[in-house]
Amino acid sequence: xxxxxxxxxxxxxxxxxxxxxxxxxxxxxxxxxxxxxxxxxxxxxxxxxxxxxxxxxxxxxxxxxxxxxxxxxxxxxxxxxxxxxxxxxxxxxxxxxxxxxxxxxxxxxxxxxxxxxxxxxxxxxxxxxxxxxxxxxxxxxxxxxxxxxxxxxxxxxxxxxxxxxx
Numbered sequence: 001x002x003x004x005x006x007x008x009x010x011x012x013x014x015x016x017x018x019x020x021x022x023x024x025x026x027x028x029x030x031x032x033x034x035x036x037x038x039x040x041x042x043x044x045x046x047x048x049x050x051x052x053x054x055x056x057x058x059x060x061x062x063x064x065x066x067x068x069x070x071x072x073x074x075x076x077x078x079x080x081x082x083x084x085x086x087x088x089x090x091x092x093x094x095x096x097x098x099x100x101x102x103x104x105x106x107x108x109x110x111x112x113x114x115x116x117x118x119x120x121x122x123x124x125x126x127x128x129x130x131x132x133x134x135x136x137x138x139x140x141x142x143x144x145x146x147x148x149x150x151x152x153x154x155x156x157x158x159x160x161x162x163x164x165x166x
Contacts, residue, residue, distance in 0.1 A: 027165070029060065029163060037067055042151075054136045054138075055135050055136070058134065061127055062125070063158075066106065066124070067155040071150075072154050082105060084104045085102065086144055087147055088143070090141070093138030093139055100129075104124070128161065
């Protein structure tokens with residue numbers, strides 16, 4: 001009886017040990033739901049993204065969901081023309097840093113969103129970095145900055161950055 005219990009405990013320890021070797025890489029880098037659909041100019045989105053397997057190459061994409069209030073609820077801001085601008089900074093575990101500004105036109109020249117409206121919102125999947133190399137394991141610090149010149153940016157329901165492993 002004691003032998004069977006010992007073997008059972010040994011098997012459990014082995015299963016837990018092996019499962020830790022197969023740690024899965026999280027695909028979501030950052031995810032934010034905005035209260036009241038407002039993103040303040042200096043409300044930076046920051047997170048540490050843990051890379052478990054390196055080297056790894058992935059495409060980074062941004063999923064953005066906006067409402068009709070985007071980019072501003074005031075009628076005198078008609079010249080905003082639906083341009084969405086963010087800066088993304090990444091600090092790697094080795095201390096290296098990179099930063100880049102991204103600009104996307106969410107509306108056409110007539111002010112019509114370039115996405116179909118689904119359940120009251122416009123959904124966009126915007127490319128960020130193709131074939132980004134995560135050269136080592138560890139924490140990569142991401143910071144997203146809203147570059148809209150007026151405060152706050154209205155109509156932003158959510159923003160998510162995810163990696164699509166290659």
